[in-house]
Every structure is written in structure tokens, then in C-alpha cells.
Amino acid sequence: MKDLLVTKEVTKKFGExxxxxxxxxxxxxxxxxxxxGPNGAGKTTLIRIINQITMPDRGEVYLDGNKLKPxxxxxxxxxxxxxxxxxxxKVGEQAIYLAMLKGMSKKDAKANLKYWFEKFGxxxxxxxxxxxxxxxxxxxxxxxxxxxxxxxxxIFDEVFSxxxxxxxxxxRDEILQLRExxxxxxxxxxxxxxxxxxxDHIALLNHSNKILEGNLNEIKREFKNNTFxxxxxxxxxxxxxxxxxxxxDVSVASFRSxxxxxxxxxxxxxxxTSSELIQYLSSKAQVxxxxxxxxNASDIFIQAVKNNS
Amino acid sequence: xxxxKLIIRREFNAKVRNKSFIIMTLLAPxxxxxxxxxxxxxxxxxxxxxxxxxxxxxxNLLKDNKFEDSESVKYEDLTxxxxxxxxxxxxxxxxxxxxxxxxxxxxxxxxxxxxxFSQKTPNMEMVNILEKKIENNLRTKKLQYxxxxxxxxxxxxxxxxxxxxxxxxxxxxxxxNKIKIGFGFFAGYMIMMFIIVYGTSVMRSVIEExxxxxxxxxxxxxxxxxxxxxxxxxxxxxxxxxxxxxGVLIVILLFIGSMIFGIDMSEMQANSSVTSNQMEMVKxxxxxxxxxxxxxxxxSLPWTxxxxxxxxxxxxxxxxxxGLYAAIGAAVDSETDTQQFMMPVMLPLMLGIYxxxxxxxxxxxxxxxxxxxxxxxxxxxxxxxxxxxxVPLWQIALSLGLLIATFLFIVFMAAKIYRVGIxxxxxxxxxxxxxxxxxxxG
Numbered sequence: 001m002k003d004l005l006v007t008k009e010v011t012k013k014f015g016e017x018x019x020x021x022x023x024x025x026x027x028x029x030x031x032x033x034x035x036x037g038p039n040g041a042g043k044t045t046l047i048r049i050i051n052q053i054t055m056p057d058r059g060e061v062y063l064d065g066n067k068l069k070p071x072x073x074x075x076x077x078x079x080x081x082x083x084x085x086x087x088x089x090k091v092g093e094q095a096i097y098l099a100m101l102k103g104m105s106k107k108d109a110k111a112n113l114k115y116w117f118e119k120f121g122x123x124x125x126x127x128x129x130x131x132x133x134x135x136x137x138x139x140x141x142x143x144x145x146x147x148x149x150x151x152x153x154x155i156f157d158e159v160f161s162x163x164x165x166x167x168x169x170x171x172r173d174e175i176l177q178l179r180e181x182x183x184x185x186x187x188x189x190x191x192x193x194x195x196x197x198x199x200d201h202i203a204l205l206n207h208s209n210k211i212l213e214g215n216l217n218e219i220k221r222e223f224k225n226n227t228f229x230x231x232x233x234x235x236x237x238x239x240x241x242x243x244x245x246x247x248x249d250v251s252v253a254s255f256r257s258x259x260x261x262x263x264x265x266x267x268x269x270x271x272x273t274s275s276e277l278i279q280y281l282s283s284k285a286q287v288x289x290x291x292x293x294x295x296n297a298s299d300i301f302i303q304a305v306k307n308n309s
Numbered sequence: 310x311x312x313x314k315l316i317i318r319r320e321f322n323a324k325v326r327n328k329s330f331i332i333m334t335l336l337a338p339x340x341x342x343x344x345x346x347x348x349x350x351x352x353x354x355x356x357x358x359x360x361x362x363x364x365x366x367x368x369n370l371l372k373d374n375k376f377e378d379s380e381s382v383k384y385e386d387l388t389x390x391x392x393x394x395x396x397x398x399x400x401x402x403x404x405x406x407x408x409x410x411x412x413x414x415x416x417x418x419x420x421x422x423x424x425x426f427s428q429k430t431p432n433m434e435m436v437n438i439l440e441k442k443i444e445n446n447l448r449t450k451k452l453q454y455x456x457x458x459x460x461x462x463x464x465x466x467x468x469x470x471x472x473x474x475x476x477x478x479x480x481x482x483x484x485x486n487k488i489k490i491g492f493g494f495f496a497g498y499m500i501m502m503f504i505i506v507y508g509t510s511v512m513r514s515v516i517e518e519x520x521x522x523x524x525x526x527x528x529x530x531x532x533x534x535x536x537x538x539x540x541x542x543x544x545x546x547x548x549x550x551x552x553x554x555x556g557v558l559i560v561i562l563l564f565i566g567s568m569i570f571g572i573d574m575s576e577m578q579a580n581s582s583v584t585s586n587q588m589e590m591v592k593x594x595x596x597x598x599x600x601x602x603x604x605x606x607x608x609s610l611p612w613t614x615x616x617x618x619x620x621x622x623x624x625x626x627x628x629x630x631x632g633l634y635a636a637i638g639a640a641v642d643s644e645t646d647t648q649q650f651m652m653p654v655m656l657p658l659m660l661g662i663y664x665x666x667x668x669x670x671x672x673x674x675x676x677x678x679x680x681x682x683x684x685x686x687x688x689x690x691x692x693x694x695x696x697x698x699x700v701p702l703w704q705i706a707l708s709l710g711l712l713i714a715t716f717l718f719i720v721f722m723a724a725k726i727y728r729v730g731i732x733x734x735x736x737x738x739x740x741x742x743x744x745x746x747x748x749x750x751g
Binding site: 051070076082084086097102142145146 | 327527531
């Protein structure tokens with residue numbers, strides 16, 4: 001079994017509105033799986049179905065090869081986008097309570113919590129109330145609560161929102177560490193740079209449908225269109241630009257360079273190779289900059305949504 | 310089941326560790342007992358001054374039957390000094406008032422010309438006493454005028470009391486009925502008070518998860534039904550704890566208070582709860598040597614059934630209504646949105662009390678009383694009012710069964726509303742919307 005979580009044609013309607021339309025995703029084991037999509041695409045609904053907060057109208061969800069059952073909440077850790085903790089409860093007490101609701105024994109919960117508090121250096125928060133912590137501090141506590149019962153599957157919805165860069169990095173490193181230790185992670189976000197940084201696989205939802213899914217690198221390969229970003233050092237920039245324009249599909253590029261170069265994006269035909277282009281360009285000018293443009297997650301996101309609608 | 314226990318414990322702890330809860334638990338008995346002492350003291354202070362009422366009896370109406378001085382009133386005959394001097398003296402001596410009975414030609418004319426002067430508006434009770442006395446004397450005079458022998462009339466006055474008994478031969482009195490009704494109303498009001506205070510706190514606790522936004526974390530670990538159940542039971546325990554502490558503290562404080570201030574407890578009770586009417590009743594009973602019978606009757610009441618069913622109906626009634634409060638909490642995002650749903654919850658509660666008052670008092674086993682003692686929303690109150698009059702066991706069991714079933718159903722509905730409610734952040738629910746929510750699957 002290579003996939004930890006599989007949804008099969010999951011459909012969910014709220015009255016007349018279809019929130020999810022036959023959505024099937026496969027989340028490979030030990031991967032960080034990016035669940036992407038514009039606002040209102042159905043991401044949160046899908047996550048809630050995986051968490052058994054709501055039931056699908058049609059379709060099935062499998063965890064580790066078996067149909068999802070009520071006890072599986074113990075195997076899932078969920079950090080929702082709308083999150084919070086009991087304000088009047090002490091941090092330690094609250095964390096232990098929530099871990100016990102996830103099926104842990106009191107002893108294990110205490111030990112795990114101690115481990116995480118030491119790791120983050122926040123032992124002094126144990127008997128503080130949540131309302132005495134800042135928002136960012138509460139977020140850290142919430143992260144610990146999400147992961148402390150050692151679930152097989154972690155679901156993070158906008159995990160970095162409200163965190164400063166230092167804490168965001170801390171959490172990012174922990175997420176990578178968790179994957180190293182064998183946890184599978186579903187990661188839902190709008191922040192494309194964190195998708196670049198973390199995700200191995202992505203699925204893209206738009207208007208209740210899945211429009212794209214797969215390994216991020218493969219998707220990138222699919223979406224790249226043989227375009228190169230070049231910087232040319234030449235005396236007569238206008239003449240060269242016109243000459244190149246006649247042979248290739250060209251647009252103006254912008255990147256930072258030390259020299260006053262001619263900066264262009266050059267798109268090749270499908271069968272042309274980069275070596276031919278380099279040969280041609282170096283015969284005309286000094287090539288200071290030559291990079292293949294690989295679409296980033298953000299480009300893919302925008303492109304796919306545009307194609308879909 | 311383990312999760313339910315966890316939730317109950319958390320809800321209980323969250324409630325009893327709350328500062329305002331602790332303060333209320335400790336402070337309320339002091340306030341209540343303090344208030345009682347204040348009332349008693351005020352009553353005493355009010356009564357301690359013996360009022361003096363002067364009268365000028367020009368018609369010689371009171372010749373044979375004079376006013377009798379009592380603890381609170383002293384009468385002063387000023388007939389000899391004349392009206393003007395009497396007025397002056399009343400004013401100077403700061404008497405309570407002056408009664409003037411003028412001389413008139415006929416008794417009818419006299420009856421309408423008696424006057425009472427006072428600086429302040431007189432106490433109505435006092436005026437009533439005076440009126441009664443005068444009426445009596447006028448009647449005697451009239452009878453004498455008509456040539457009737459007053460003594461004979463007096464001796465012809467016969468008092469009759471119908472003795473009530475059931476077919477097993479046990480005698481009962483009207484007074485015992487008052488005790489039965491008293492028990493019913495005490496139970497009814499206790500339930501209502503408990504429901505209003507602790508039902509609201511269940512509702513608040515349900516809303517808390519939404520305002521603190523922990524709802525999705527919780528609900529991805531436990532079922533909403535468990536959560537609702539845990540909250541209702543946890544709050545019930547907290548409430549019972551508070552009630553128990555209040556009970557113990559009040560008894561202790563009353564004891565200490567009466568030791569220190571030397572107030573007689575029985576006096577306090579007579580002042581605060583028993584009306585003069587009832588006092589008369591009791592007097593009557595005791596004077597006719599019926600006290601023993603009364604005690605026997607009180608003991609022969611179905612106390613075991615009454616107490617056991619009080620506990621059961623009290624708990625189940627509370628559970629049912631806090632289920633409703635939980636449903637309200639589940640439907641809204643904040644406490645300010647709860648208003649429109651409050652009325653329908655209070656209505657059946659009040660209906661229970663009023664139906665109990667009117668029908669059970671008239672006919673404890675009548676059709677209306679019986680029906681309302683089965684309807685789950687009114688049964689905790691109406692059934693408890695009926696039980697002292699003897700209700701067949703199967704009726705109690707059926708009523709209780711219906712109550713529990715309805716309670717479970719309501720918690721189930723509340724859980725459903727809760728589950729759907731989280732998907733609808735910020736949308737103010739109407740009744741139509743709620744109906745739609747209930748029909749959503751999962």
C-alpha cells in the first residue's frame with residue numbers, strides 16, 4: 001500500500017450547492033501533500049470529511065487501505081484554519097485533555113507534552129492560561145496539541161498564518177522532521193512559497209472539482225513551455241532584439257543583473273533544444289544569463305485555474 | 310464512554326473553578342440568610358411600637374362590647390373630653406388615629422357616618438378590624454331593636470366541618486391538602502429555578518467553543534452528541550454541588566445567626582411564610598385536638614415515592630431543558646443571538662406551573678392534569694404536583710420514560726444542529742434555516 005489516504009469520488013452537497021463533486025485524491029505515505037485551490041473551492045469541506053466532522057453524500061475515504069471508521073480520529077491530527085483553545089484553561093491541563101480525547105493515556109500525554117515543551121523551550125507556560133499568551137505563542141501550543149498524539153496523518157490548514165518568520169521557520173522545520181519520522185502530512189494553504197518549499201505532491205481544487213493532481217516535479221515538467229530567460233551584453237540592443245524577435249517568440253524579461261543587458265524571455269518550439277538557442281545567442285552577443293523558466297507553484301495554480309474556467 | 314467522562318470532568322472543573330461561581334456559591338447563603346434576618350428585624354421593629362387609637366363614642370355604641378387592647382394596639386376612650394379636645398390630644402400625644410362615632414337618629418345613618426382621623430394613611434388591616442368590630446356592634450344593636458334575643462342567635466350558630474376520608478378509611482383534612490399542594494409548588498419552583506440558572510450555563514458553555522474557535526479541534530476528536538451530553542451532565546453536577554453547599558451553609562448560618570441574635574426560628578417562619586389564614590387553620594386544628602391526626606396524615610403521605618420521584622423528575626426535567634438550551638447554543642454564534650429562541654423554552658415551563666396551579670388544585674386526577682403530567686415539557690412540574698395525591702406507579706413510570714426519551718432525542722437534535730452549525734459561520738439562523746439543518750445528512 002503506497003497511499004496512506006485515498007478518497008474515491010467524494011461528493012458533498014449543502015442543499016442546492018455542490019461543495020465537492022466526485023473528488024478523488026491519493027496521498028502517498030510519508031509525503032507532504034499540498035491541497036490547493038482558490039477560496040471556496042471545497043478544500044475545507046474535503047478536510048472535514050477526512051476528519052469525519054461531516055459525512056460525504058457519496059464516495060468513500062480509505063485510511064491505510066481500510067474504510068475510514070470512527071476510531072480513526074485517533075490516527076489523525078488536525079490543525080484547522082479557524083483555531084483556538086479554551087481561554088480559561090491552563091496550557092498543560094488543556095493539552096493533556098485534548099490528547100486524551102484523541103485516545104492517549106494520561107501518562108503518555110504528560111510525557112509527550114513534556115518532550116515538546118522542552119523542545120520548544122516553553123516549560124514555563126505549563127500552568128499559564130491561554131489568555132495570558134500572545135497569539136503567536138498560542139499558535140505554538142496549538143501546533144504541539146495537534147502533533148503530540150503521534151498521528152499517522154497530519155492535516156494543517158494554513159499552519160503559518162499569524163506566525164512571525166522565526167516561528168514560521170521553526171514550525172516548518174518541525175513539519176519536515178515529522179515527515180522524516182514517517183508521518184504523512186496534508187498541507188492546505190494559499191501561500192505558494194511554502195508549497196514550493198515543502199510539498200512533494202499537490203492536488204488542486206477549483207469550483208468543487210479536482211483539476212490537477214500529482215508529483216510536484218512532474219507537474220512542473222508538464223507545465224513548463226520551453227521558455228528561457230536570457231541576458232545578453234551587446235552594443236546595439238534594439239537591433240539584436242528585433243533580429244531575435246523575427247526568429248523566436250519573445251517577451252520582455254525582468255531580473256536583476258549587474259550589467260545593462262538586453263533581458264528577454266525566449267520561447268522555443270516544442271522540438272527545439274536549449275543548446276541550439278545558446279549557440280545562436282553566443283554567436284550574436286555575450287551571454288551573461290541563461291536560465292530555463294520552470295513554472296513555480298503559483299504559476300501552475302494561476303494557469304490551471306485559468307484553463308479550468 | 311471514556312471520552313464522555315473526560316468531557317464531564319472538564320466541564321465540571323471549568324464551571325466550579327470559575328471565580329464568579331466560587332464567589333456566588335459562598336456569598337449567596339450569606340445574602341439569603343442576611344436578608345431573612347433583616348426581614349425579621351424589620352418586622353419586629355415595625356410591630357414593637359404599640360399604637361394608640363383614640364375613640365369618641367357619642368352614640369354609646371361600644372358600651373357593651375368594648376375594644377380590647379392587643380399587643381400592637383391600645384385603645385383610649387376620649388368620649389368624655391369631647392370631639393375637639395380629643396382631636397387636640399390625639400395630635401399632641403401622637404396617637405395613631407382618632408375614631409369618631411357620632412350620635413345619629415338611626416343605626417343605618419350612624420353606620421355611614423363614622424369617621425377615622427389620622428395623620429398618615431391608616432393601615433388597611435387596622436381599619437378592617439375597626440370596621441368589623443363596629444359592624445358587629447351595630448348588628449347586635451339592630452337585633453335588639455327588632456326584639457330578637459341576641460343570646461339565642463349566638464347559641465344557634467353552629468360550626469360544621471366535613472371530615473374527608475378515602476375508602477380505606479383513612480381520614481384526611483383540608484389542611485393536609487395544603488401540605489400536598491405546597492410540596493408540589495415547592496418542587497415546581499425548584500425545578501424552574503434550577504433550569505433557568507444552570508440551563509443558561511449549559512448554553513454559554515456550548516457557545517464558548519465557538520467564540521474560542523476550539524470547536525473544530527474538539528469536534529474532530531469527539532462526536533457532538535458526546536460533547537453535548539458531557540456539557541449537560543457536567544453542568545448538572547456543578548449545579549448540584551452548588552445547591553448542596555448552599556443548603557448546608559444556609560442551615561449552618563441560620564443556626565449561628567439565631568444563636569447570636571437570639572431570634573426564634575419558629576417565629577421567623579411564622580413571619581415569612583405562613584399567612585394569617587393558614588395560622589388560623591392551624592389554630593383551629595390544634596384547638597380541636599386534631600394535631601395528632603394531622604401528624605399521622607403527614608406521615609402517611611407517600612414520602613418515599615415523593616422524594617424518589619422528586620429527585621428523578623428534577624434531574625430529568627433539568628436534563629430535558631438543558632438539552633433545549635444546548636440546542637440554542639448550538640444554533641447561534643454568540644449570546645446576543647439567543648434572544649429569539651429563549652421564549653419558546655420558557656413558555657412550556659411557565660405553562661407547567663400555571664396548569665399545575667389551576668388544574669391540580671381543582672382536581673389532581675382530572676383529564677387536563679393527567680395529560681399535562683405526561684407531556685414531557687410540563688410533566689416534571691405537573692407530575693410532581695400530582696404525586697402527593699397518589700398517582701399509580703405505571704403513570705409515573707410512563708411519564709418518566711417519555712421524559713427520558715424526549716431528552717435523548719433533543720440532545721441528538723442539538724448535536725445535529727451543532728455539527729451543521731459549524732459549517733455556517735456567521736450565518737444567523739432562523740427557524741426555517743434550523744429545519745433545513747436538521748435535514749442535512751451528517
